[in-house]
Amino acid sequence: MAKRRAVGNPLALAVLSGLLLEPMHPYEMGRRLKETGKDRNIKYNRGSLYMVVEQLRKAGFIAEQETVRDTARPERTVYALTDTGRAELYDWMRELVAVPEHEYPKFGVALSLLGVLEPGEAVELLGQRLVALEHEAAGITADIAGAKAQGVLWVFLIEEDYRLALLDAERRFVTTLIAAIGAPEYVRAWQDAMGEGTPWSADER
Template identity: 40%
Template structure:
């Protein structure tokens, strides 16, 4: 079953953290947030974390080591990574780091249908995105004031570079929209749409 387990950032995070020692789900979630990994791994919903832990357990990638009982907290099941889990972690890391993958993010999908909007509306929306990106980049740069060893937070290097690259692209596109070198109209696009429809129906 391990060979068919579908990898995910959350599964990778759980397996990797359990290599530091046995933990219960709450501790895993807390450690992900303490290490800032919640910026690249979605742990906002605890139910998703528990579902993933159950799936990893069923696949034999982790196993239970016991249940903690404390009057202050509900029962907590502790998990540890198995040899199969360690092997899967290294295989996933090798595949992800070495081979680019088309992950179908939302923005390129939206851009591919931007012709549904007007250039004026597009300009307004991209100005809003630029403001969001500028704030995000400022927050990311602020994290540099409390530096960690690079290997602990190397994903911050990547996300900051990606944010900066996207901000540069948005600013360049806004410049083209404002000077008129990038524009369109539904009237001009209508014949192209008609031709495409006829070709699709042929």
């Protein structure tokens, strides 16, 4: 079972990881998240980043190191990782890598209720999803190739490889599902279960 964290936002983990390299102010943290592509997996904005930084400070995981004064910019507080924060980072990372955790994707919800859709419509919608998945996979493949061409080390691209593997698995699953839902025996079973006069039937939509 996953441990309850003092600051459980995934953005907090990214901040702790960034500060492992060197002390930074929040603006620099955000810039590096974008530069390294981590913003593709961790949603945030300026407000949420500053909020997480303050939560980490209160939890004792990071501490103010200095305030940088610049005539061209407002004051910026530089934060450093504490020993407690370093321990939290490694403990959290070890848990995430080693311990599977059940997640609740929206597509899983849709699949659990797929039987309410008329088979023909379900096949059509799944076909649209398949096209979208193929388009997304192509974009990721191109991004990975571009990054590798620029000399980016493979370990900094593994989250993209993971996303691509998930997309490939989902594409295979959806392709098989389309064939199963479109099969005459499923259509007959659905009609028997839902009734010919169901408001979900193709003739009455």
